[in-house]
Amino acid sequence: MSHIRRDVMKKTLEKGTRFDGRALDEYRPIEIQTGVITTAEGSALARIGETKVLVAVKFDIVKPFADRPEEGVLTTNAELLPAASPTFEPGPPNEYSIELARVVDRAIRSAECIDVKSFFIEPEKALGLYVDIYVINHDGNFTDAATLAATAALMDTKVPKVENKKIVRGQYERPLNPTRLPISTTLIKIGDQWIVDPSRDEEKVLETTITIATTEDKVCAIQKGKGALTKEEFLNAIDIAFKTGKHIRDNLKG
Amino acid sequence: MFIGTRVQNKVNEMSTANSDVQLIIDGKRVDGRSPDDLRNIRIEAGILSEADGSSFVEWGGNKIICGVYGPRECIPKHDSSPYHSIVKCRYMMSPFASAEEHSRSGPSRRSTELSKVIREVFENLIISEKFPNTQIDIYIDVLQAEGGTRTASVTAAAVALANAGIPMKDMVASIAVGKAGDVLMLDLGKFEDNFGQSDMPIALSARDKKILLVQMDGMLTKEEIEKMLEMAEIGCERLGQMQGDALRRFYQAGEQESFRL
Numbered sequence: 001m002s003h004i005r006r007d008v009m010k011k012t013l014e015k016g017t018r019f020d021g022r023a024l025d026e027y028r029p030i031e032i033q034t035g036v037i038t039t040a041e042g043s044a045l046a047r048i049g050e051t052k053v054l055v056a057v058k059f060d061i062v063k064p065f066a067d068r069p070e071e072g073v074l075t076t077n078a079e080l081l082p083a084a085s086p087t088f089e090p091g092p093p094n095e096y097s098i099e100l101a102r103v104v105d106r107a108i109r110s111a112e113c114i115d116v117k118s119f120f121i122e123p124e125k126a127l128g129l130y131v132d133i134y135v136i137n138h139d140g141n142f143t144d145a146a147t148l149a150a151t152a153a154l155m156d157t158k159v160p161k162v163e164n165k166k167i168v169r170g171q172y173e174r175p176l177n178p179t180r181l182p183i184s185t186t187l188i189k190i191g192d193q194w195i196v197d198p199s200r201d202e203e204k205v206l207e208t209t210i211t212i213a214t215t216e217d218k219v220c221a222i223q224k225g226k227g228a229l230t231k232e233e234f235l236n237a238i239d240i241a242f243k244t245g246k247h248i249r250d251n252l253k254g
Numbered sequence: 255m256f257i258g259t260r261v262q263n264k265v266n267e268m269s270t271a272n273s274d275v276q277l278i279i280d281g282k283r284v285d286g287r288s289p290d291d292l293r294n295i296r297i298e299a300g301i302l303s304e305a306d307g308s309s310f311v312e313w314g315g316n317k318i319i320c321g322v323y324g325p326r327e328c329i330p331k332h333d334s335s336p337y338h339s340i341v342k343c344r345y346m347m348s349p350f351a352s353a354e355e356h357s358r359s360g361p362s363r364r365s366t367e368l369s370k371v372i373r374e375v376f377e378n379l380i381i382s383e384k385f386p387n388t389q390i391d392i393y394i395d396v397l398q399a400e401g402g403t404r405t406a407s408v409t410a411a412a413v414a415l416a417n418a419g420i421p422m423k424d425m426v427a428s429i430a431v432g433k434a435g436d437v438l439m440l441d442l443g444k445f446e447d448n449f450g451q452s453d454m455p456i457a458l459s460a461r462d463k464k465i466l467l468v469q470m471d472g473m474l475t476k477e478e479i480e481k482m483l484e485m486a487e488i489g490c491e492r493l494g495q496m497q498g499d500a501l502r503r504f505y506q507a508g509e510q511e512s513f514r515l
Contacts, residue, residue: 095370098363110452110471210468219479222454222470224371228378229465231483238476 001204009205013193020199025240027197030251032148034156042157042176046149048197050139055131055149057157057176059167062128064120072119072126076105078133078146085138085200103184103223104133104146107213110220113178114154125165129157140200143211147184152252154178182220183248184213185241189227194237196244210234212241216249275449277435283446285314289439290485292429297409297496299417299504301513307418309500310513311410314443315400317515318407320414325388339385343373343392345407351399353444368404375408375457375466376415379422390420397515401444402430408457408467413497417504426466427493428457431482433472438482440489454479456486460494463487 009019016024028049037043042057062073078101082090093101108114108131119127131150135142158172188198189208198206208227213220219238229237277284287293293314302308305321312318328334345368349359361369372394380390392415394407408428415422432442434450447453452472459466474482 093363093366095366098366099370102363102367106471110473112473215473218473218475219470220473222468224374224465224468226374226377228459231463231465234465234468234483235476235480238479242476 006205010191013190024195032152042153044149044152044156046145048145051145052137053145053149054134054136055153057153058130059160060128063124064126070120072116073128076101076131080135084135104150107147107182107221111180111182111215113180140198140203141186144184144186151181180215181249182213182215183245184211185244186211187237210237214241214245278437289437292441297500299413299500307414309410309413311406313406316403316406317398318396318410320410321393322414322418324390325385328389334387336386338382340389341373341377342389343369345369345372345394347396351396371467378466379424381421401447405429405455409493425460426457427490429486429489430455431486440485458490
């Protein structure tokens with residue numbers, strides 16, 4: 001990004017508004033489309049501004065983990081598609097895609113929104129639930145878009161019918177019905193200003209970033225990225241995460 | 255030094271019983287600690303003669319070595335910056351580190367994430383503008399693990415960087431605070447981490463108490479998080495003293511005469 005653009009962005013923020021006209025705590029328009037992948041048991045495309053993230057949920061028969069022999073297995077993976085941004089490159093997962101997958105995984109897992117015990121079939125056999133995150137277009141804040149898409153996809157998911165220890169594709173037992181809806185809020189700091197839902201341009205100049213995932217009343221995952229923050233800033237970020245989380249969750253339910 | 259074994263016995267006992275896991279008995283934790291007690295910690299500086307700086311941390315059942323190289327030529331060249339040094343960090347867990355099965359050697363998704371968050375701690379501290387076109391390597395190897403390796407790694411790496419003479423704005427120490435058996439506690443062991451309700455590793459800079467690392471899983475209210483931050487501050491202060499002691503010991507003795515793992 002050019003120095004002029006960078007300087008103008010910082011000056012605009014100092015005045016309490018943003019480059020694209022948003023307020024500091026204002027999200028870009030959010031749009032969710034579910035059931036977009038018919039070959040998966042659940043899916044959703046989340047849009048935050050121009051950022052688009054697809055999540056597909058698919059089931060398979062897997063062997064449970066040795067320390068949880070009577071539970072299904074949740075696996076989360078993330079791909080930053082090279083088509084999504086000039087800065088993404090093809091190749092094996094890098095630290096950004098791994099971190100993204102692990103943060104979304106942590107939010108879903110900690111919120112205990114899925115009853116993995118119900119996925120048990122018989123010893124050594126259970127349903128495995130794969131949450132695949134595809135970042136399709138990256139205009140900033142893919143973390144929140146991915147959490148949102150994942151939560152929406154889980155709400156859209158139907159548990160497949162199992163017969164003779166095999167999944168009958170296209171036939172369903174019941175809706176998955178996640179009990180809690182984790183929503184993440186990413187805040188970044190530029191100069192002295194904290195802002196939510198950073199655009200790609202804002203991410204290029206960020207000094208500090210933190211992602212906080214919440215359910216209705218609890219914080220369920222935190223991940224700090226670049227930078228440093230004071231205790232007050234951290235606690236304030238939690239308040240904002242609860243506020244935006246509630247707003248987005250209400251939209252998701254309605 | 256027997257705490258590790260005691261906890262392991264407890265784990266075996268619990269996993270065979272596979273029933274209610276009691277993490278607090280008569281106000282004490284499974285290894286006999288109070289909620290705000292740390293495990294036994296030993297920090298040594300300058301244990302590797304070939305590295306520019308190094309450290310060893312034994313923390314309960316964790317054994318971690320850290321070697322720092324640099325500032326040195328940045329390779330590959332296109333990674334370098336004419337404005338500052340590039341901080342690189344590699345956190346690795348040995349395949350024999352856990353009490354359970356032999357794990358695969360090489361990087362994992364977990365180690366990739368941890369390398370990133372640890373690097374992001376030190377990018378805030380190292381005065382990298384002093385060394386353009388160079389890189390600083392932080393190599394962390396977990397030889398033995400018993401929960402809390404990322405916090406022990408940050409604590410170790412800070413000592414190794416200081417030992418390498420790399421200018422930093424501040425020191426840093428790191429500790430996990432968590433919730434287990436409905437009690438908020440400092441420095442979770444592996445057992446408390448596995449069976450507890452929540453785990454929040456934190457790294458705080460020594461002087462201005464800035465949060466340089468924070469992660470969390472589990473379910474917590476804001477009030478709990480607030481209390482846990484206070485506990486972390488106390489823990490980090492104690493660690494800071496141990497870090498200082500380790501460095502002072504090294505520079506007073508001149509050389510590390512007899513380092514034992």
